[in-house]
Amino acid sequence: MRKGNKYGTHRVIKPKGALPQPANQISNDMEIFDNEILIDVDYLNIDSASFTQLNEEASGDIEKIKSKILEIVDEKGKMQNPVTGSGGMLIGTVEEIGDSIKNKVNIKEGDKIATLVSLSLTPLRINEIIDINPDIDRVDIDGKAILFESGIYAKLPEDMEDTLALAALDVAGAPAQIINLVKPGNKVLILGATGKSGLMCSYVAKKMAGENGIVIGQARNEQRAKFLKDTGFCDEVIVANVLNPIEILEETLKANNGFEVDLSINCLSIPNVEMSCILPVRDGGIVYFFSMATSFTKAALGAEGVGKDVTMIIGNGYTKDHDRITLDLLRESKVLREIFEEKYT
Numbered sequence: 489m490r491k492g493n494k495y496g497t498h499r500v501i502k503p504k505g506a507l508p509q510p511a512n513q514i515s516n517d518m519e520i521f522d523n524e525i526l527i528d529v530d531y532l533n534i535d536s537a538s539f540t541q542l543n544e545e546a547s548g549d550i551e552k553i554k555s556k557i558l559e560i561v562d563e564k565g566k567m568q569n570p571v572t573g574s575g576g577m578l579i580g581t582v583e584e585i586g587d588s589i590k591n592k593v594n595i596k597e598g599d600k601i602a603t604l605v606s607l608s609l610t611p612l613r614i615n616e617i618i619d620i621n622p623d624i625d626r627v628d629i630d631g632k633a634i635l636f637e638s639g640i641y642a643k644l645p646e647d648m649e650d651t652l653a654l655a656a657l658d659v660a661g662a663p664a665q666i667i668n669l670v671k672p673g674n675k676v677l678i679l680g681a682t683g684k685s686g687l688m689c690s691y692v693a694k695k696m697a698g699e700n701g702i703v704i705g706q707a708r709n710e711q712r713a714k715f716l717k718d719t720g721f722c723d724e725v726i727v728a729n730v731l732n733p734i735e736i737l738e739e740t741l742k743a744n745n746g747f748e749v750d751l752s753i754n755c756l757s758i759p760n761v762e763m764s765c766i767l768p769v770r771d772g773g774i775v776y777f778f779s780m781a782t783s784f785t786k787a788a789l790g791a792e793g794v795g796k797d798v799t800m801i802i803g804n805g806y807t808k809d810h811d812r813i814t815l816d817l818l819r820e821s822k823v824l825r826e827i828f829e830e831k832y833t
Contacts, residue, residue, distance in 0.1 A: 489587050492521030496636035499611055501565070508566070508636070509609035516565035516611040516634075522588040523637035525595075529580040531651070532607065532627040533658045536683065536757035537781040538569035538576065539625040545571075554617045557627065561614050568608035574780035575607030576625070578633055579644065579654045589637055600650060602657045603633070604640040604811060624655065624832045642811035648818065652825075655832035656814050659685035661803060662755065662778045663692045663817060664810035669751060669776060669801075670696035675744050677768055679730055680755035681705030681722060682712045684832065685778055688817060689753050690721035691824055704743045706730065719823055730756055733763035740768040754779045754803075762787040763794070771797045778803035 492498045498521060500506050501513040508514050520526045534542070534557075546552035561567055567575050579602045582595055595601060603610060611634035619628040635641060644653050662685040670676055676693045680686045686705070694703045705722035707713040713725045724743040728735045740749060748770040754761065759781040766775050766787065775798050777787065787800055807813075818825045 489520070489522035491588075492523045492586075492637070494523065494637045496609065496638070499565075499634070507609070508611075509606065512564065514565040514609075514611055516561070516613045518611075518613055518632045518634070520584055520586050520634065522586040524586045525582060525589075525593070525635040525639075526584040527578070527580040527601070527603070527633045527635060528583045529578050529612075529629055529631045529633050531580075531654060532567060532576055532578050532629060533654055534567070534576040534625045534627060535569070535572070535574040535606075535780050536625055537572045537779060538574045539622070540757045541569060541571050543622060548622070550620050550622065553620055553622070557617065558614060561612055566608060566610055566612050572780055573608065575610070577603050577605070577607060577654075577658055578610070579603075579650055580633065583632070595641070595643060600644040601641045602644060602654055602811075603635055604642055604657065604660065604806065605635070606805065610634065610639075626651075626654075640806060645815055648815070649829075649833055651833040652818070652828055653815060655684060655828055656688070656818055657811055659688060660810040660814040661805040661807055663688040664807035664813045665776065665778075665803060666692045666753065667696060667813065668807070669774060670701075672696070672698040673700040674751055675702045675704070675747065675749040677704045677706065677740055677749045677752040678722070678755060679706045679736070679752065679761065679765060680757070680779070681725075682707050682716050683755055683757070684828075686755035687719065687721065687824065687827060688814065689755055689778075690716075690719070691817065691821055693753070694721055694723070702744060704740060704749065706736070719827070730758070730761045730764045733767045736764040737767045749773065751776065754782065757781060759783065760786070763790045766791050766796050766798060766800075767794060769796065769798050773798050775800045776803060777801065
């Protein structure tokens with residue numbers, strides 16, 4: 489077998505010297521190197537920001553979305569949205585393991601796994617797009633993918649459906665980070681609280697903030713607000729337009745007895761919401777951007793422009809043990825699991 493680099497640089501076509509994620513093009517030749525894993529792919533879970541952009545560009549036309557995905561993969565060798573820069577993740581069956589890592593991994597050929605690294609760096613070949621479910625950003629394909637030696641993954645659990653595990657693992661970085669960020673007594677605002685990552689973050693934030701804390705969830709309309717209230721994951725629910733930061737601020741102040749919050753969490757899938765995340769947070773507080781539609785420039789200059797001394801954290805899709813932590817949340821909360829089973833499988 490050909491010898492490969494731990495981080496997959498041997499796959500980069502252009503520009504030379506780049507890592508696979510920022511590279512413009514990588515090789516999706518499915519003959520593996522000695523430190524790679526070949527996967528027979530069942531589903532792609534496209535990143536929410538990416539799928540939203542693709543759907544809007546195609547005006548909801550599924551065939552146009554299919555064509556665009558095939559065009560991107562054909563051009564780049566990976567599924568990396570050229571507008572958002574983001575990818576997603578996949579589930580499939582291990583088909584072959586490179587000779588140099590066979591004794592280093594805890595999986596074997598025939599195991600079903602979910603990759604926990606972005607599709608924006610994963611060599612991918614699509615033979616056919618079988619189906620697309622736009623409600624949950626899922627793409628059913630006939631294809632193959634490559635996982636590098638440095639790539640993280642999770643064996644799919646036996647106590648839940650593959651599609652349920654996929655839906656949860658797609659946002660695994662968020663709830664695991666919230667465990668570290670939210671402290672007892674914190675006042676927390678979650679923007680996009682009715683989506684996958686938002687629901688998980690709301691549940692975890694309420695648990696971590698405790699009786700003396702307040703979790704405020706944002707919904708885009710009254711229907712979504714009622715759904716969120718019924719979960720019991722938030723102490724307060726506001727209906728406000730995330731593209732209007734002053735409205736978000738005012739509604740947050742009303743929900744928090746006139747005070748700004750200690751922490752805001754961006755679980756949205758649209759751009760231009762940086763100031764709605766920053767404005768309601770007190771000086772010395774934290775703004776956590778989990779959304780892949782976040783602009784560093786808008787966040788940094790926006791905070792400066794309104795004189796906000798806040799710590800801004802870019803959401804890392806990987807946190808130690810985030811796969812176990814996230815799947816355990818579904819096991820722990822009957823309400824959360826039922827919502828995921830109904831909406832995302």
